[in-house]
Amino acid sequence: xxxxxxxxxxxxxxxxxxxxxxxxxxxxxxxxxxxxxxxxxxxxxxxxxxx
Numbered sequence: 430x431x432x433x434x435x436x437x438x439x440x441x442x443x444x445x446x447x448x449x450x451x452x453x454x455x456x457x458x459x460x461x462x463x464x465x466x467x468x469x470x471x472x473x474x475x476x477x478x479x480x
Contacts, residue, residue, distance in 0.1 A: 434476070438469035 445462040 434469045434473045438466045438473060441466035441469070 441462045445466065448462070
């Protein structure tokens with residue numbers, strides 16, 4: 430479960446960076462990706478610490 434969250438977070442972060450590099454504006458879509466990626470990263474960190 431923890432590894433899956435990390436993978437999803439990394440994929441969303443990479444998509445967000447690609448969106449910034451290509452300079453195509455998707456409205457709030459890029460910010461939604463970074464927020465979801467950040468939340469998943471925080472959850473992953475918490476679960477890793479509690480393990």
